[in-house]
Amino acid sequence: MSFEKVTIQDCELYLGDCLEVVESLPNVDAVISDPPYGMNLNTDNLRFSGGARSNMAKRGQGGGPGGGKPIVGDDKPFDPAPFADFGKVVLWGVNHFGERVNVGTQLVWIKRFDHAFGSFLSDAEIAWMKGGCGVYCKRDLSLNAVAKTRKHPTQKPVKIMEWCIEKAKIKNHETVLDPYMGSGTTGVACVNLGRKFIGIEIEPKYFDIACERIEKAYQTRPRLFEAIEEKKPKQQQLFGEICD
Secondary structure, three states: OOOOOEEEOOEEEEEEOOOHHHHHOOOEEEEEOOOOOOOOOOOOHHHHHHOOOHHHOOOOOOOOOOOOOOOOOOOOOOOHHHHOOOOEEEOOHHHOOHHHHHOOOEEEEEOOHHHHOOOOOOOEEEEEEOOOOOOEEEEOOOOOHHOOOOOOOOOOOOHHHHHHHHHHOOOOOEEOOOOOOOOOOOHHHHHHOEEEEEEEEEEHHHHHHHHHHHHHHHOOOOOOOHHHHOOOOOOOOOOOOOOO
C-alpha cells in the first residue's frame, strides 16, 4: 500500500486510513489520540446560535470548523483493540467505549469554571490511560475563546495533550503515535516537549492543517533544547592540547 507521507524534522505524517497505515509503521512506543467516539457528532455550531429569527435562519449552513460535515468514522462505535496492546496508551472519550478496555487510569479535562458546571453540554472529557487505576484532573479553558475559529470540531488544547504525554511518562527518545491526528494537536505537543511523533489522518483538509501547525510549532517553539545544549559544561584545557 502507498500513502502520502510528509516528514517534518522528528515528525512523520501520513494521509490515509490509520488501520492500514499502522501495519507498515516501525516501532511505536506510545499511542495518544482523540479518536471518533461513534456519536455522530453534529458539527454545525450554528445550532447553538439562539432563538432569534436571524440566527435560526443560519442553522444548517455549517458554522464552525467542521462545516456541518460528519467526522469520518464517527458513525460507528470506536474499537480500541488495535491500539490497546501498545506499551503506553491514552485514548480520549472512554465514556463511549469503557466496556471495551481494561481497568486503567482516568484523565479528566475540566473545560469550565466551577460556577458554570451543568450549564451547557459537558463539563469535562475523560481519557483512558493504560495501567493503574487513579483519576487525575486538569483544567484548561484555552479553547473557550476560539470555539468558532479552532481548526477541528473536536480539537483538544495543546497543554492537555502535553499533560497526557507527561502522565504517560513518555521519554525523550520515545515515539508517540496519534492514529486519529485531526488538526495535529498531539504533534504540536510532541514538538514542544521534544518527542518524536507519527500522525495519521484520513481527511485531506485536516492533514494539511496538521502539517502547517506542526511546521509552525518547530519555527516558534521555545529555545528550550538549544538552551540546554548551550549550558552543557565545556571541557577546559589545562595542560597542553586535548586529544579526541
